[in-house]
Structure formats: structure tokens, C-alpha cells
Amino acid sequence: xxxxxxxxxxxxxxxxxxxxxxxxxxxxxxxxxxxxxxxxxxxxxxxxxxxxxxxxxxxxxxxxxxxxxxxxxxxxxxxxxxxxxxxxxxxxxxxxxxxxxxxxxxxxxxxxxxxxxxxxxxxxxxxxxxxxxxxxxxxxxxxxxxxxxxxxxxxxxxxxxxxxxxxxxxxxxxxxxxxxxxxxxxxxxxxxxxxxxxxxxxxxxxxxxxxxxxxxxxxxxxxxxxxxxxxxxxxxxxxxxxxxxxxxxxxxxxxxxxxxxxxxxxxxxxxxxxxxxxxxxxxxxxxxxxxxx
Numbered sequence: 001x002x003x004x005x006x007x008x009x010x011x012x013x014x015x016x017x018x019x020x021x022x023x024x025x026x027x028x029x030x031x032x033x034x035x036x037x038x039x040x041x042x043x044x045x046x047x048x049x050x051x052x053x054x055x056x057x058x059x060x061x062x063x064x065x066x067x068x069x070x071x072x073x074x075x076x077x078x079x080x081x082x083x084x085x086x087x088x089x090x091x092x093x094x095x096x097x098x099x100x101x102x103x104x105x106x107x108x109x110x111x112x113x114x115x116x117x118x119x120x121x122x123x124x125x126x127x128x129x130x131x132x133x134x135x136x137x138x139x140x141x142x143x144x145x146x147x148x149x150x151x152x153x154x155x156x157x158x159x160x161x162x163x164x165x166x167x168x169x170x171x172x173x174x175x176x177x178x179x180x181x182x183x184x185x186x187x188x189x190x191x192x193x194x195x196x197x198x199x200x201x202x203x204x205x206x207x208x209x210x211x212x213x214x215x216x217x218x219x220x221x222x223x224x225x226x227x228x229x230x231x232x233x234x235x236x237x238x239x240x241x242x243x244x245x246x247x248x249x250x251x252x253x254x255x256x257x258x259x260x261x262x263x264x265x266x267x268x269x270x271x272x273x274x275x276x277x278x279x280x281x282x283x284x285x286x287x288x289x290x291x292x293x
Contacts, residue, residue: 061099064279065122065171066090067113067162068135070255071179071264072104079245082257083236086179086264087133093269095284109139109148110158119162128170131279134162135215137178137197138254156200163208174276175205177216179264182235182253184228190220213271219264234260 066072072087091100103122105113113119113136126132136159143149150158159175166173177198183191198216205212223231236252243250256264272280 060127061097062279062282063125063127063130064090064094064098064100065126065130065132066100066102066104066135067119067122067132068104068176069108069138069178070104070106071138072102072133072135073106074102074104075106080243081245082238082243083252083255084258084261086256086261086268089258089261089265090268093265093283093285095282098279098282104135107139107148108136109142109150110136110155110162111140111150112148114158114161115147119165123165123169126166126169126171130169130171131174131276132162132166132171133174133176133213134159135176135178137194137201141195141197152196152200155197156204159201159204160208163204163210172211174211174213175201176213176268177201179215180219180223182223182231188228190224192220211275213268213275215264215268215271218267218271222263222267233257234263 066087068087070083071085073085074088075081075083075085085102085104087100087102087104090102094100101122103118105118108116108118122132136155139148140150140155140158143151163173163175178194178201180190181193183193185191194216198214202212202214204210226234234256236250236255236257238246238250240249241247266285269280269283269285272283
């Protein structure tokens with residue numbers, strides 16, 4: 001082993017039967033060691049290969065968990081669905097050392113996301129150094145729907161709990177204010193629609209020392225720069241007869257299409273360059289993204 005440069009490694013000698021092999025392999029890996037089968041003669045390269053495989057398994061990419069609502073969520077592509085969440089396009093912006101795991105879901109709030117059991121598997125899998133992006137507000141505002149809505153005070157406490165629990169696991173929480181809705185007056189003025197909820201996000205970020213990605217004013221400025229008509233192509237505005245999913249057309253001023261999600265995902269990435277440089281080092285933003293296959 002010394003001649004192979006493997007001295008100091010923990011070795012499990014595995015028996016000849018499959019039961020012995022599996023039980024010994026599991027025990028070795030659980031102990032942080034390497035399992036090598038000894039039921040046949042192995043050459044040097046095979047032995048080195050076992051260690052190379054084990055080391056590759058240990059190189060888990062840093063996870064970036066996204067939790068939030070429809071503006072961030074992945075969308076099904078059935079019937080040429082035009083809707084996209086910004087988180088759906090976020091994964092392609094990083095190199096292979098970062099894994100973006102988007103758990104955001106349409107219609108969810110700080111309350112319903114937890115009560116439906118969506119937070120538990122994330123919490124259980126957070127490893128030290130992982131990031132959790134927390135962006136809610138659109139649905140918490142709907143206080144007339146008890147299963148979803150939360151008054152601002154409860155909304156803030158729900159955010160605090162997500163932050164505390166992320167830190168319990170050694171994770172790094174980030175708070176994001178909700179993106180602006182595309183609501184213009186007839187005179188072309190953009191209307192704020194989130195009430196005091198963005199301020200509650202800012203408040204929690206300040207009191208708990210959490211990095212804040214303040215997406216509300218950034219997206220407001222973007223929409224204002226475009227104006228009413230020119231901003232429509234970034235949202236789910238569909239003409240009748242052009243989408244199998246919406247045969248009668250649709251005018252949606254909340255949800256993004258692929259162009260809008262493209263812009264917002266890169267807007268979030270730009271925020272990281274200033275506020276989370278350790279994560280921004282792994283950005284690999286391309287003009288065009290295609291599947292590996």
C-alpha cells in the first residue's frame with residue numbers, strides 16, 4: 001500500500017459472498033474508508049481505481065436550495081407551457097461545483113411550504129456550506145386564504161425560523177424580497193403590490209445578519225425602464241390561438257415567461273457578485289445554454 005501511495009488509508013477486506021460484500025462495503029463507506037473486494041487478484045490500477053471512485057463520491061457539489069413561490073419555481077413544459085420561474089434558469093449559470101436544487105412551488109407561502117412538508121427534506125439534506133435562497137411574499141399576502149396567507153408579523157417570524165434552521169445545519173441563508181408584479185396605471189406608472197411584506201424581509205435580514213438580495217426595487221426599476229407595453233413580452237402574455245395550454249390567450253402580469261426568467265435569473269446572479277462573492281466565483285454565465293446531450 002505504501003508503494004501505491006495508499007498508506008494511512010482505511011481498508012475493508014470484503015468476503016466472497018454477496019452478503020458479506022455488501023455489508024462490508026456499507027460499513028467501510030460509512031466509516032469514511034474505502035472498500036476493496038479481495039475475492040480475486042487485483043492489479044495496481046484496479047486498486048487505485050477503487051480509491052479514485054471513493055474520492056469522487058466524496059466531492060459533493062455545494063448545494064444551492066431555492067425555496068419560494070411560482071415566480072421562482074420550475075414549470076412543466078406540457079402543451080408548450082410558456083411559463084418559467086427564474087430558478088428554473090438559475091442552475092445553468094453555475095459551474096459543475098454548484099448544484100442548484102429548486103424546490104420553489106406555485107402558490108406556496110412561508111406557511112404552506114412548511115405545512116405541506118416541503119421544507120423537511122431540504123432541512124434534512126443541508127450540509128455545511130450549502131446555501132438556501134428564501135423568497136416568499138406573493139402568496140403570504142393573501143390573508144383571505146387561511147391555508148396560505150400570513151399577516152406580516154407571522155410572515156416575518158416564518159422567515160426567521162427558516163433562517164435559524166438553515167444555520168442549525170451549517171447552511172448559509174439568503175433572503176430575497178419578492179419580484180415586482182407588472183401592474184401599470186393607465187398613465188404608465190408602476191404600482192407597488194406587495195404592501196409591507198418586502199419591508200418585513202428587509203427587517204429580518206438586518207436583525208439576523210442575513211445577506212439580502214433586494215429584488216423588489218431591482219425588478220421595479222427594470223419594469224419602469226421598459227414601460228407598460230415593452231414589458232409584456234417578458235410575462236405570460238399569450239395571444240389567442242398561439243398556445244395549446246391557453247387556447248383563448250392569457251394576460252398574466254405576475255408570472256414570467258422564458259425571456260423574463262432569463263432576465264431575472266441573471267439579475268440574481270449579478271447580486272451575488274457584490275454580496276456573495278464566494279458563490280459568485282462559481283458563476284459561468286453563457287449567452288446561450290444547451291443540454292449536454
